[in-house]
Amino acid sequence: MFQNDSAIGRVLNLLTEILYVGILWVVTSLPIVTAGTAAVAAYYAMSKSVRHKTGYISKEFWRSFRMNLKQALPLTIFILMILAVLGIDIWYVWTNDSKTNSAIFMILLLILFLFAGMTIYLFPLLSRFVTGNLNLLRMSFVVMFKFLPLTVLILLVTAAVGVGIYLMPWSVFILPGIYLYGFTFPMEWIMKKMMPEAQEGSDEAEKWYYS
Numbered sequence: 001m002f003q004n005d006s007a008i009g010r011v012l013n014l015l016t017e018i019l020y021v022g023i024l025w026v027v028t029s030l031p032i033v034t035a036g037t038a039a040v041a042a043y044y045a046m047s048k049s050v051r052h053k054t055g056y057i058s059k060e061f062w063r064s065f066r067m068n069l070k071q072a073l074p075l076t077i078f079i080l081m082i083l084a085v086l087g088i089d090i091w092y093v094w095t096n097d098s099k100t101n102s103a104i105f106m107i108l109l110l111i112l113f114l115f116a117g118m119t120i121y122l123f124p125l126l127s128r129f130v131t132g133n134l135n136l137l138r139m140s141f142v143v144m145f146k147f148l149p150l151t152v153l154i155l156l157v158t159a160a161v162g163v164g165i166y167l168m169p170w171s172v173f174i175l176p177g178i179y180l181y182g183f184t185f186p187m188e189w190i191m192k193k194m195m196p197e198a199q200e201g202s203d204e205a206e207k208w209y210y211s
Contacts, residue, residue: 017050017057022177024061034069036076039123041065046177047127047184047209054208068126075126075133079119086112117144117151120158124187128195128209143190150186157182 025042029035045061048054086108093105118140125139144151161179165172188209195209 014050018046018177018181019174020057020177021046021050021061022175022180023173024058025176025180026172028065032080033073033076036079036123037065037069037072040068040072040127042176042180043124043184043187044127046180047188050181051184051188052208064127071133072123072126075122075136079115079122082115086115113155114141114144116155116158120151120154121187121190124183124191128191139194143194147186147190150190154183154186 021042024045025038028038028041041061041064044064045057049057049060090105090108090112093101093108118137121140121143122136125136125143129136129139131139157179161175164175191209
């Protein structure tokens, strides 16, 4: 019943792979500034090796990590700096109540929403497209607004995962992988719409991301 070719065996193998990618992301994100690079590599390995069964997880993860480190590192530092500034501003306004501060608080929350919406698409796009950081930021903003209802849903799920990890720290080795696996479904759908149509029978049409 628990053989690899059984239904239960396939489910257990899939769950193991999902958790493994999540753990790889957690471990390689520990220096904090490498969190973005780890996200690129984790998305790439999850989508290619886990979802589409192409290549080995470890090999694809570390290949993507090394290839994207130079570009993702400054993006991650930029994002961390903006989040720190927004966090400090939101905390300050929240602790100094006034009518003016209430309006500023709502504006800051809107800015945080826009920035978070852009960020969730940024690193998956980097895993797929070869382009400069400014264009990546532009693409992320376009995708965020073009698929706004989906963006809101993904942000709510992301927040729920964050709360879950905060309340149950041990789940940091479980929830990220499950979240990332689920995220590949809408993200791959979005990126297929962004990619040019591949001619039938061409080498490009046979790539894993067109399947």
